[in-house]
Amino acid sequence: MELKEVMEDIARDIADATKTLFQSMIMMELKYNHVVLADETHLKTDVTSFVSFMGKYHGIVGIFCSKNFSLKVASSMLMEDLTKITTEVIDAIGEITNMIAGNVKTKITTDYGEMDLSVPITFIGGDTITQAEEDEPVASNSSILCVTKEPWLLTSFSSDKETFNVGLLLKESARQ
């Protein structure tokens, strides 16, 4: 099977897994928009969270959203009104990525073999605090740039005018 076909197959699983998660544990309506192969090498976003996987195929499942959307999602998940990026928000976003990746993995294991997942890694950009030489905190508007030579398969969703993207990078592992 061509890699593109494999990715399209998996995109359907990503859409199912993401919608199931939002319905069952986040209690937010999420509208599926479309799937695209993003050829651009830069993905600019406020919040990025990755879980990598390794097996017959290897790659990354990543989520990309605004800071505002991450706060909405974490607030809904925790049933608390969260207005600032805290450790809990970062933890919640990581868990969401973990659950989407785990669900996708379960769905594709039958066709593509067993895979091992990493723990999630989450990056928050925008209003990043950096330390000046005089030890004065400085707020800078930075964003995480995700650079890759491979195209991302981006499954796009929206909720209340906000966009939530789930990305997949996939490569067939070298035979041993």
Next chain:
Amino acid sequence: MSKVLLIDDSAVMRKIIQRNIKESGLIVNEFIEAGDGAQALEKVSANELDLILCDWNMPNMSGIEFVKTLRSLNLPQKVPVVMVTTEGSDSKKLEAKNSGANDYITKPFTAEQLRDTLGKYLMIN
């Protein structure tokens, strides 16, 4: 007095599981938390537990390593272990069962799924 050990590297997930258990009417008097399998082993030796809920993928010591180690201890009371994990494949479920886990819940879960499975081990109001 029912005492439940929650093992998950995500504090948020431990919080969500506790909230769901409380809202579902399952009776738990005390929750004890651990962030990985190694921490959990310390908690096991220091507490009399009624139930253990255990994630799979964690740093330091994974959930499955924890279950295998726990069962190898030959404790006088065999505390039931329910895996609560994103690992949902049949092969992982079988591995968990063969390692000594009693039940399995896949994340994401609904409150009903949690109540139905944990209701086998905890009293319900």
